[in-house]
Amino acid sequence: MAKSVVTPWEVSGNVDYDRLVKEFGVSKIDEKLLERIRKHAGELHFMLRRKIFFAHRDLKWLLDEYDKGNKFFLYTGRSPSGPVHLGHLLPWIFTKWLQDKFGVELWFQFPDEEKFLFKQGLSYEQAQKYLFENMLDVIALGFDSKKTHFLVDTKNANLMYGEACKVAKKITFSMVKSSFGLNEQSNLGQIFYTSMQAVPAFLPPVLKGKEIPCIIPHAVDQDPHFRLTRDILPKLGYYKPASIQCSFLPPLTGSEGKMSSSESIKGILSTDSPADVKNKINKYAFSGGQATVEEHRKRGGDCTVDVPFQYLKYLFEESDKKLNEIEKDYSSGKMLTGDMKKYTIEKINNFLSEHQKRREKAKDKIPEFLLKI
Amino acid sequence: MAKSVVTPWEVSGNVDYDRLVKEFGVSKIDEKLLERIRKHAGELHFMLRRKIFFAHRDLKWLLDEYDKGNKFFLYTGRSPSGPVHLGHLLPWIFTKWLQDKFGVELWFQFPDEEKFLFKQGLSYEQAQKYLFENMLDVIALGFDSKKTHFLVDTKNANLMYGEACKVAKKITFSMVKSSFGLNEQSNLGQIFYTSMQAVPAFLPPVLKGKEIPCIIPHAVDQDPHFRLTRDILPKLGYYKPASIQCSFLPPLTGSEGKMSSSESIKGILSTDSPADVKNKINKYAFSGGQATVEEHRKRGGDCTVDVPFQYLKYLFEESDKKLNEIEKDYSSGKMLTGDMKKYTIEKINNFLSEHQKRREKAKDKIPEFLLKI
Numbered sequence: 218m219a220k221s222v223v224t225p226w227e228v229s230g231n232v233d234y235d236r237l238v239k240e241f242g243v244s245k246i247d248e249k250l251l252e253r254i255r256k257h258a259g260e261l262h263f264m265l266r267r268k269i270f271f272a273h274r275d276l277k278w279l280l281d282e283y284d285k286g287n288k289f290f291l292y293t294g295r296s297p298s299g300p301v302h303l304g305h306l307l308p309w310i311f312t313k314w315l316q317d318k319f320g321v322e323l324w325f326q327f328p329d330e331e332k333f334l335f336k337q338g339l340s341y342e343q344a345q346k347y348l349f350e351n352m353l354d355v356i357a358l359g360f361d362s363k364k365t366h367f368l369v370d371t372k373n374a375n376l377m378y379g380e381a382c383k384v385a386k387k388i389t390f391s392m393v394k395s396s397f398g399l400n401e402q403s404n405l406g407q408i409f410y411t412s413m414q415a416v417p418a419f420l421p422p423v424l425k426g427k428e429i430p431c432i433i434p435h436a437v438d439q440d441p442h443f444r445l446t447r448d449i450l451p452k453l454g455y456y457k458p459a460s461i462q463c464s465f466l467p468p469l470t471g472s473e474g475k476m477s478s479s480e481s482i483k484g485i486l487s488t489d490s491p492a493d494v495k496n497k498i499n500k501y502a503f504s505g506g507q508a509t510v511e512e513h514r515k516r517g518g519d520c521t522v523d524v525p526f527q528y529l530k531y532l533f534e535e536s537d538k539k540l541n542e543i544e545k546d547y548s549s550g551k552m553l554t555g556d557m558k559k560y561t562i563e564k565i566n567n568f569l570s571e572h573q574k575r576r577e578k579a580k581d582k583i584p585e586f587l588l589k590i
Numbered sequence: 591m592a593k594s595v596v597t598p599w600e601v602s603g604n605v606d607y608d609r610l611v612k613e614f615g616v617s618k619i620d621e622k623l624l625e626r627i628r629k630h631a632g633e634l635h636f637m638l639r640r641k642i643f644f645a646h647r648d649l650k651w652l653l654d655e656y657d658k659g660n661k662f663f664l665y666t667g668r669s670p671s672g673p674v675h676l677g678h679l680l681p682w683i684f685t686k687w688l689q690d691k692f693g694v695e696l697w698f699q700f701p702d703e704e705k706f707l708f709k710q711g712l713s714y715e716q717a718q719k720y721l722f723e724n725m726l727d728v729i730a731l732g733f734d735s736k737k738t739h740f741l742v743d744t745k746n747a748n749l750m751y752g753e754a755c756k757v758a759k760k761i762t763f764s765m766v767k768s769s770f771g772l773n774e775q776s777n778l779g780q781i782f783y784t785s786m787q788a789v790p791a792f793l794p795p796v797l798k799g800k801e802i803p804c805i806i807p808h809a810v811d812q813d814p815h816f817r818l819t820r821d822i823l824p825k826l827g828y829y830k831p832a833s834i835q836c837s838f839l840p841p842l843t844g845s846e847g848k849m850s851s852s853e854s855i856k857g858i859l860s861t862d863s864p865a866d867v868k869n870k871i872n873k874y875a876f877s878g879g880q881a882t883v884e885e886h887r888k889r890g891g892d893c894t895v896d897v898p899f900q901y902l903k904y905l906f907e908e909s910d911k912k913l914n915e916i917e918k919d920y921s922s923g924k925m926l927t928g929d930m931k932k933y934t935i936e937k938i939n940n941f942l943s944e945h946q947k948r949r950e951k952a953k954d955k956i957p958e959f960l961l962k963i
Contacts, residue, residue, distance in 0.1 A: 330755040341756055371752035378751050379744035382703040383714055385779030390763065393778065405766065406758030409782035 223438050224398050228475045234271065234437070234464055241440045243272040243462060253280050258318035263535050264311050264463065272437060274447065275459035282430045283319070289430040291315055291323040292417045292458065294368075297347035298332030298339055301354040302484035303565075304466035304476030307532060311463070312434045313358050316365070323365045324417045325355060325586075330370050331414075334406035349583075354487045356579035356586060357572050367586045368420070370413050376590060377416045380423060385412040387449045396441040415446040418458040424590070431458040436465055436475070467527050471503035488573065491566045498525060498562050505547070506554030517550035518557070525561035533564035596811050597771050601848045607644065607810070607837055614813045616645040616835060626653050631691035636908050637684050637836065645810060647820065648832035655803045656692070662803040664688055664696040665790045665831065667741075670720035671705030671712055674727040675857035676938075677839035677849030680905060684836070685807045686731050694737070697790045698728060698959075701743045704787075707779035722956075727860045729952035729959060730945050740959045741793070743786050749963060750789045753796060758785040760822045769814040788819040791831040797963070804831040809838055809848070840900050844876035861946065864939045871898060871935050878920075879927030890923035891930070898934035906937035 221230030223237060238245060246265070250273070255261045257280075264270050279289055293312050295305065316323050333344040352367065370377060393399055393411060418431050433443055440462060447457040465475030468484060476484035485497055505523030507513035520526045526547060534540045543560070546552035594603030596610060611618060619638070623646070628634045630653075637643050652662055666685050668678065689696050706717040725740065743750060763781060766772055772781060795802050806816055813835060820830040838848030841857060849857035858870055878896030880886035893899045899920060907913045916933070919925035 330752065334755060334759055341752070371755070372748060374747035374751035375745060378747035379703065379714070382707060382744070382779045385782070386707055386777050388778045389775050390772075390778065390781060391774040394774070399763075401764040401767070402762050404759050405761045405763065405782045405785050406755045408763060409758070409778045412778050 225439050225442055227398075228438050228465060230474065232465065232474075237437055238272055241272075241437070241444070243274055243437070243440060243460075244276075246271060246273050246276065246461070250276055250280070257283070258314075262311060262314045263537065264307070264531075266537065267530060269307070269531055270311060270434070270461055270463045272462040273460060274443075274462075275457060276432070276461060279430050279432050279459040287430060288321055289319070289432050289459070290321055290421050292326065292431055292433045293323070293435060294326030294328060294414075294417070295351050295355065296328050296331040297344050297351045298336060299347060301351055301487045302476050303487075303528070303532060304468075304484055306354070306358070306487065307466050308434050308436060308463055309355060309358055310532070313360055315432075315434065316361060321364070322421065323360060324368055324421060325360075325365060326368045326370070326414070326417045327351065328370045328410070328413060329372075330406065331410055334404060334410060352583055352586070353576045353579040354572075356582050357487075357575035359575070360586075362582065362585040365586055366588045367583075368417055368588055373588055373590075376420065376424075376588075377413060380416045380420065381409075381412040383453055384415045384446075384449050385409060387452055388412065388445065393445070396445060411442050411445055414442050415449060418443070418446050419450055419453065419455040422455055428454075428456055430456055433458050433460045435460060435462060437462045438465070438475075466531050467503075467524055469497060469501040469503065469524060471522065471524065485565065487569065487576065489569065491562075491570075494565050494569065495562050498558050498565070502528075502558065502561075504554045504558075506557070507550075510553060513553060514550045518547045518552075518554065520544050520547055523547065523554075523557065525557045528561055529564065533561065533568060598812055598815055600771075601811050601838060603847065605838065605847075610810055611645055614645075614810070614817070616647055616810070616813060616833075617649075619644060619646050619649065619834070623649055623653070630656070631687075635684060635687045636910065637680070637904075639910065640903060642680070642904055643684060643807070643834055643836045645835040646833060647816075647835075648830060649805070649834060652803050652805050652832040660803060661692070661694055662805050662832070663694055663794050665699065665804055665806045666696070666808060667699030667701060667787075667790070668724050668728065669701050669704040670717050670724045671709060672720060674724055674860045675849050676860075676901070676905060677857055679727070679731065679860065680839050681807050681809060681836055682728060682731055683905070686733055688805075688807065689734060689737060695794065696733060696738045697741055697794060698733075698738060699741045699743070699787070699790045700724065701783070701786060702745075703743050703779065704783055707777060707783060725956055725959070726949045726952040727945075729955050730860075730948035732948070733959075735955065735958040738959055739961045740956075741790055741961055746961055746963075749793065749797075749961075750786060753789045753793065754782075754785040756826055757788045757819075757822050758782060760825055761785065761818065765818070769818060784815050784818055787815050788822060791816070791819050792823055792826065792828040795828055801827075801829055803829055806831050806833045808833060808835055810835045811838070811848075839904050840876075840897055842870060842874040842876065842897060844895065844897065858938060860942065860949065862942060864935075864943070867938050867942065868935050871931050871938070875901075875931065875934075877927045877931075879930070880923075883926060886926060887923045891920045891925070891927065893917050893920055896920065896930065898930045901934055902937065906934065906941060 221232045223232060251261060251265060283289060291312055327348055329344050329348045333339050333341050399408060422429050443460055450457055468474055468476045485494055502524040505519035507516055530540060547557055594605045596605060624634060624638060656662060664685055666681060700721055702717050702721045706712050706714050766784060791804050816833055823830055841847055841849045858867055875897040878892035880889055903913060920930055
């Protein structure tokens with residue numbers, strides 16, 4: 218098993234989430250917290266039931282504040298660097314659920330400089346193209362335009378850069394070096410960048426002139442950014458942002474690393490056709506099944522490594538009952554790999570068909586989401 | 591004699607300009623270049639005649655382009671961190687002369703984050719207060735509002751931050767460490783900052799979609815910033831900016847370092863009253879005169895270290911004839927220290943009286959100068 222690496226810019230190897238919880242110092246989401254969320258939301262999202270969102274910081278405090286009538290706002294984001302794949306959609310789908318259930322504002326950051334600064338081969342113009350494309354995917358998920366504000370680093374810099382400087386003054390190079398794997402050969406933009414990522418966590422309080430609790434739904438690899446943000450914000454007179462963190466959707470090729478749109482075998486993209494999806498799942502999706510039908514019938518498949526099953530669990534099979542049946546049937550050998558793949562392809566294509574229609578309509582809606590300040 | 595230090599953030603000791611020319615690799619402005627400027631301008635500014643502006647980069651190229659009909663633009667600036675003193679006014683007065691004589695645009699940068707990032711004790715709010723105050727002094731000098739654009743880093747960041755990231759991607763930490771005296775304890779904003787200072791040198795070309803030569807009038811201590819800018823801009827497809835560089839107005843206390851508004855004995859501020867000026871010159875201005883009138887009559891004074899004489903030379907006595915007379919009379923002992931100080935006080939107060947009237951009127955003019963893009 219390859220030793221795993223988890224930083225904001227690299228996720229590789231077989232991720233040991235229990236080790237991450239310890240190393241990062243985050244807390245697991247316990248039953249008591251789940252119960253409180255269920256009470257407010259009237260239900261529990263399957264990503265919570267299945268512990269896909271598994272860790273947090275200060276969630277208890279956030280709910281305490283909410284109970285006192287002190288509503289939080291949501292902050293999440295997307296660095297445009299390529300097309301959106303299923304792994305990106307996962308935390309956003311959950312974020313939309315939180316917005317709907319708690320009736321709160323969402324600040325969605327598009328740090329359109331980040332990947333340009335971190336990827337040697339990515340031009341500024343390419344990043345801008347993806348910025349537009351990626352916005353369509355976010356809007357297609359159905360966020361409430363009245364409660365959702367897009368924050369684009371280079372386009373909202375009049376608001377953000379001065380605030381980022383306030384953060385930057387509190388962070389030395391030696392503080393970020395270790396947490397972000399930077400060194401003396403890192404460029405000046407990479408070194409400064411985390412200051413910009415901190416800004417949305419306190420921009421609504423800046424604009425409204427009062428403290429407001431913030432919670433950031435994000436994949437666990439982004440924790441180093443926000444750990445630093447949490448250290449700095451109280452020094453500027455703001456609350457530490459809370460967070461709720463998810464594990465990674467596995468890449469097609471198996472359970473190591475996370476889905477990526479820059480690898481040679483791409484993940485499933487939000488714009489893939491039914492034939493693309495069919496081909497990718499059939500050709501590349503790592504199977505937990507046995508080498509032959511006979512052997513599979515006899516020994517059964519392994520759902521814990523079966524990528525199609527993982528996609529059902531993470532995204533496409535909302536019914537626990539159905540998911541349990543599939544797990545049972547596949548593990549016992551009753552369900553074959555071909556059936557598993559066929560069912561998953563259908564589920565993904567149903568989702569994408571709707572998503573792509575909404576994505577097309579989103580082209581006219583971008584102005585409604587752009588921050589007008 | 592104290593060893594001199596000249597960096598963008600510290601000037602101390604007795605500055606050896608010949609050594610700086612060699613160390614920085616700038617060129618001295620020779621007679622041939624002066625002649626070309628005289629031809630275009632119809633005259634030579636006294637700061638050129640007296641070699642107060644003494645060094646340059648690529649001035650010959652800039653004039654060649656101008657001769658071909660390829661007009662340059664001017665770029666200079668001011669980091670708000672305190673009140674404006676006479677030393678600040680010096681390069682701006684010369685910049686206005688260049689604008690008038692060559693009929694060119696000026697982009698005047700106010701990096702309102704710089705000193706906030708570099709001075710532990712300076713708050714963001716204080717810097718903003720000085721930003722407003724400092725703008726009044728610039729406007730009071732009479733720049734043409736139709737051809738002068740103020741560029742405020744935090745207020746024009748929508749235009750500047752993205753461009754700064756393009757610069758930042760080309761500069762590593764190890765590249766700035768040596769030139770700017772930064773280290774691992776430097777904050778992230780300090781490290782990023784030089785990228786913002788590079789932007790005005792190519793922003794007009796960005797906005798107009800074509801290459802345009804740029805010349806930066808500045809005090810020699812800022813050369814490390816622009817040396818780096820000159821390395822980077824060709825990589826982004828722009829001309830290297832030319833520069834024309836001046837020496838420092840000496841502080842009241844003598845010929846070491848430069849005038850500063852943050853030292854305990856302040857320089858002469860643009861808002862000083864006639865009594866303030868009289869008091870500062872009489873009480874603090876280092877004199878090249880002798881200890882007693884008798885000795886002075888006998889041995890004469892030393893103009894090279896006499897601060898009032900230097901102020902006349904740098905700023906307040908435009909007539910070479912009159913300046914030569916004063917130099918002769920003071921050196922021979924005919925003119926006494928009291929007379930030298932009295933004459934200088936009068937000259938400064940005449941200037942400030944007019945400046946302060948224009949400064950008052952400038953309060954209504956700021957919007958004309960702010961960049962509206």
